[in-house]
Amino acid sequence: MAAGDRRAFQQLVLRHEARLRGFLGRVAGEAEGDELAQDALLRAWQRGGDYRGEGSWFGWVAGIGWRLFLDRRRREGRRAAMLAAEPPADPVADPESGAALDLDRLFAALGDGERAAMTLCLGHGHSHAEAAAILGLPLGSVKSLVQRGRDKLQGLIAAGERA
Amino acid sequence: MTDPDFDARLSAFLAPPPRAPDRLFAARVDVAVDEMARLHRAERRYARGLLTDFAALVAALLAGLALARALGVALDGWLVALPAVLILLVLVGNNGAPQSRPGSSPAP
Numbered sequence: 001m002a003a004g005d006r007r008a009f010q011q012l013v014l015r016h017e018a019r020l021r022g023f024l025g026r027v028a029g030e031a032e033g034d035e036l037a038q039d040a041l042l043r044a045w046q047r048g049g050d051y052r053g054e055g056s057w058f059g060w061v062a063g064i065g066w067r068l069f070l071d072r073r074r075r076e077g078r079r080a081a082m083l084a085a086e087p088p089a090d091p092v093a094d095p096e097s098g099a100a101l102d103l104d105r106l107f108a109a110l111g112d113g114e115r116a117a118m119t120l121c122l123g124h125g126h127s128h129a130e131a132a133a134i135l136g137l138p139l140g141s142v143k144s145l146v147q148r149g150r151d152k153l154q155g156l157i158a159a160g161e162r163a
Numbered sequence: 164m165t166d167p168d169f170d171a172r173l174s175a176f177l178a179p180p181p182r183a184p185d186r187l188f189a190a191r192v193d194v195a196v197d198e199m200a201r202l203h204r205a206e207r208r209y210a211r212g213l214l215t216d217f218a219a220l221v222a223a224l225l226a227g228l229a230l231a232r233a234l235g236v237a238l239d240g241w242l243v244a245l246p247a248v249l250i251l252l253v254l255v256g257n258n259g260a261p262q263s264r265p266g267s268s269p270a271p
Contacts, residue, residue, distance in 0.1 A: 006196075013188075013189045013192050014186070015184070017189060018179050018180055021185075021188070022178075022180055038191065103173075104176075118173075
């Protein structure tokens with residue numbers, strides 16, 4: 001590719017990396033989110049010609065990252081199924097943990113789709129339709145994922161406050 | 164916690180971090196792009212090498228087949244010619260040999 005393309009790509013990376021890593025970090029965890037973000041950007045570079053300008057460039061790359069995440073989860077499915085057979089470890093109470101850490105932990109308990117849809121719609125300010133395009137899901141599914149995730153999280157917080 | 168409180172807290176929690184671009188991360192991506200380009204070039208070189216080797220193999224096979232055919236034709240000719248030569252040699256040998264046996268009475 002031309003040097004100009006490369007410079008433009010570098011600018012795009014600088015402009016969008018925080019949002020991309022923020023989104024994928026919320027979905028997959030911080031460390032894996034960074035790996036996914038890098039892989040997604042590499043794919044975006046490889047398939048630069050595939051971007052048709054429909055929707056934002058961030059949305060396009062975030063969609064690539066989301067599909068990479070789903071691929072990883074599918075590959076890990078067998079291992080996850082084996083782990084699911086084990087009783088979950090009791091969460092260790094951390095006297096140092098603040099509210100943010102609590103929210104982090106509770107948010108991680110939501111489903112992958114719920115986390116992704118909530119992050120895009122409630123955190124990044126995307127419309128439900130934009131989030132649906134990024135996640136490759138029907139609009140109704142995204143709406144219900146956001147609502148369900150929100151309700152679930154509110155319930156978890158309320159349960160934590162009662163305890 | 165009221166709904167607006169909860170929504171505000173959730174939005175703040177899920178919002179992308181307000182920070183300057185991470186140039187180190189961008190540099191890592193840049194290096195990865197370079198490595199990927201190098202890898203692709205190496206793969207293309209390898210594929211070209213494989214293709215060249217395969218073409219050479221096919222050419223050698225075709226040449227071998229042509230040679231085998233030519234040899235077959237030559238051998239066919241030889242195999243046809245050999246009995247004929249042998250028969251001729253036998254005939255010539257018989258004509259040159261004495262007709263009478265030793266001890267037999269000479270012709271009157």
